[in-house]
Amino acid sequence: MPDMARTAHRLRRDEGSAAIEAAIILPALIMLLCLAIAGGRLVTSGAKIDAAAQDAAREASLHRTAAAAHTAAQAAAAQSLDDQGITCASTSVRIDTGGLSVPVGQVGTITAAVTCTVNLSDLLLPGVPGAKTLTSTATSVVDQYRQRGG
Template sequence: MNQVRCTARWARRLRDDEGSAAIEAAIILPALIMFLCLAIAGGRITASGAKIDAAAQDAAREASIHRTAGAAQGAAQAAAAESLHDQGITCTSTSVAINTGGLNVPVGQMATVTATVTCTVHLSDLLLPLPGERTLTATSTSVVDLYRQRGEG
């Protein structure tokens, strides 16, 4: 009789689920946190890419409204820098390449100006607890007004 009670108590303990939820949480929780961090990292990088796109659009538009290639280059550089600053992007290195070939096309013909903005950002600047850097590049094209006077240079 004593042995039956002992066996029944032992069987109840084996079937008891106390503590199994804590073990499951300890196994699953780190994986879920890591997945959440990766999703946030991807979102931040995508959002920063969109901000670099906006800077390239601003630079191309600013370059397209100037009459000379020299003025367009300077204005595009300034517009890209201002756009990045306004959007809170801090680049460790920035380059703005402008193709102003469209400013040399005769008045009345279709012409475009293209801007390419490249920005290297620290991943920690994107509020990510990750070391390293990421280089983001965006290109945008803007149409030059058909009948706007164009200068040389």
């Protein structure tokens, strides 16, 4: 009988330890989950911004003038980000249209850089900034035998 009494006493001493363990481990697990979500959001957004830059460069390379190329690239990048469900706190599209002034018969390129600020403030993670700015650059070739407007 003394062994049973000792075992019962030991079990009663451990009754509150599960709640204490949960209180210690649960915040760490929640933080790890939020960190994984933030990482996933940044990787996914980066890939979608890459696609928007490629769309902008390609669209700009189809136009003859620098002004038309800039307008088309801006619209293509905005449409691409919208189609992919990316909401940027701020967006900018820079286009290098130097390839449009290359003489006919030579290869020119158009480069587009899309910058998007991705919001992370809804994750409420300590130490993680409220937003992260991602930039992607893509280049597209201008048809070497197409008339150019410069």
